[in-house]
Each structure stands twice: as C-alpha cells, then as structure tokens.
Amino acid sequence: MREIARYIRKILLLFIVMLFVVPMNLHGQDRPGAKATHVPVPTISPLPQDVATLDGIISAFYDVVSGPAGQPRQWSRDRTLYIPGVLFIPTKVGKDGRPSHKIMSHQQFVDASNASVVSQGFYEQEIHRVTTQYGTIAHVMSTYVMRRTPNGPLIGRGVNSLDLFYDHKRWWIICDLWDEERRGNPLPKELLP
Numbered sequence: 476m477r478e479i480a481r482y483i484r485k486i487l488l489l490f491i492v493m494l495f496v497v498p499m500n501l502h503g504q505d506r507p508g509a510k511a512t513h514v515p516v517p518t519i520s521p522l523p524q525d526v527a528t529l530d531g532i533i534s535a536f537y538d539v540v541s542g543p544a545g546q547p548r549q550w551s552r553d554r555t556l557y558i559p560g561v562l563f564i565p566t567k568v569g570k571d572g573r574p575s576h577k578i579m580s581h582q583q584f585v586d587a588s589n590a591s592v593v594s595q596g597f598y599e600q601e602i603h604r605v606t607t608q609y610g611t612i613a614h615v616m617s618t619y620v621m622r623r624t625p626n627g628p629l630i631g632r633g634v635n636s637l638d639l640f641y642d643h644k645r646w647w648i649i650c651d652l653w654d655e656e657r658r659g660n661p662l663p664k665e666l667l668p
Contacts, residue, residue, distance in 0.1 A: 511586040514550060521555035526645035529606065529613060532556055533637070536648065537599050537619070540588070544596035544623075550585050557581055557648045558640065564652040568660070576652075596623045602632075603668045613639045613646075618666045632656045634666055 525535035539553040563584040566576045579587065591597070603618040615637040621630045633655035640647045656662050 511583075512590060514585050514589045516550045516554055516582065516585055519551045519555060521645065522552065525552070525556060526647075529608075529615070529639065529646060532639065532646045532648065533601060533604065533615060533617060536617075536635075536637070536651075537601055540592060541598040541600070542592070542596070544594060546593065548589060548592060550589070553585075554581055561648060562650040562652075564650065566652070566654045568657065598622045598625050598627075603666060605666065611641045611643075613641070615639065616666060618662060618668075632662060634662070 522535070524531050526532055535552065535556055539549040539556075542548060561581055563579040563581065564576050565579075566574060568574050599619050599621050601617050601619050605616040607614045615635075617635040617637060618632070619635060620632050622628065623630060633653055636650075636652040638649040640649055654660070
C-alpha cells in the first residue's frame, strides 16, 4: 500500500512541478541559435487499436514518431494517446556532470522534435519492456533503440518511463520521462532483452 501511495505522490508532484516551472530549453534545441517552428496538430479521434490495450498504445507511441526523411509525422494520431496536460520530460547530464531535465507539453515536444525527425529520418523501436500494473494504473519501462533508417546503424538507445491510466474504455499516457544511454550510464541487464 505504501508503494502505491508513493507512486501516486510522485505523479501528483510531476503535475505540480509542471504548473509552476517554466519549461527549460526544448529537446533538440541545445544548438546555439536553433529555433522551434510551430507545427499545427489538428485534433482527431483515436484509433481504437491504438488505445484499447497497453500493447496497442505502446506500439502507437513508437509508430507515430518513426518514418523516413521527408515524411510528415503522425502528430495528430500521437496527440490521441495522451491525457490533456501530458508531460514530456527528457533528462540528460551536462558537460559539467550535472543532471538536468526539461518539461514540455505535447505541442512543445512536437515543435522541438519535428524538424529533426522529418529532415533526417528517424526510427524509434522498442526492444524490451518491464510493466507493473495495479488496478487502473500502469508503469512501463520501455527500452528503445534509435536509427535514421529502419535497418541503419544505431544512433542511440535509452529508456522511456511511461505512466498510464485506464478509464475502463481506453488507455491514456500521463507522462513520458526518459534518459538515454551514454558513457557511465549503460542500460542495465534487467532493461535489455
């Protein structure tokens, strides 16, 4: 019971932080002078197969961002996977060795990511998953690999920590917190296939 209470407090803390913290520099904009371009994301209805099961929503989560160079991403479909107010939180360690995070809305994530994934091509694929579920909530540690082409060389690996909610009709992603593999931060055995 204490584990559940701590889990719920953690989610509530993330939402409170989102209300009071001005989002930090956006993902993909660490280059001096880089600017995000606003990407319109029309509202659409979710695909039933995307939100009916945990497998469906995780599969859609990776599918919508993946594609070849020059192909628009499925940002409207992507938006259907999340609750309003979803949090996107990439983490990293700076050159000074200090960890940091960025808090973004869905629109901020899209605006910051779109140019890079569309111009260079980007494929993100889940290679392993550890799921803990209780009642209407689930936590998924989803290990991924990134490539520029479907079978090209790896450009990175990492773990998405996803919190999800089931409303007895469909699954919703509440938060995506992630970290990437780097020197001194290898993927642990329990998060590899």
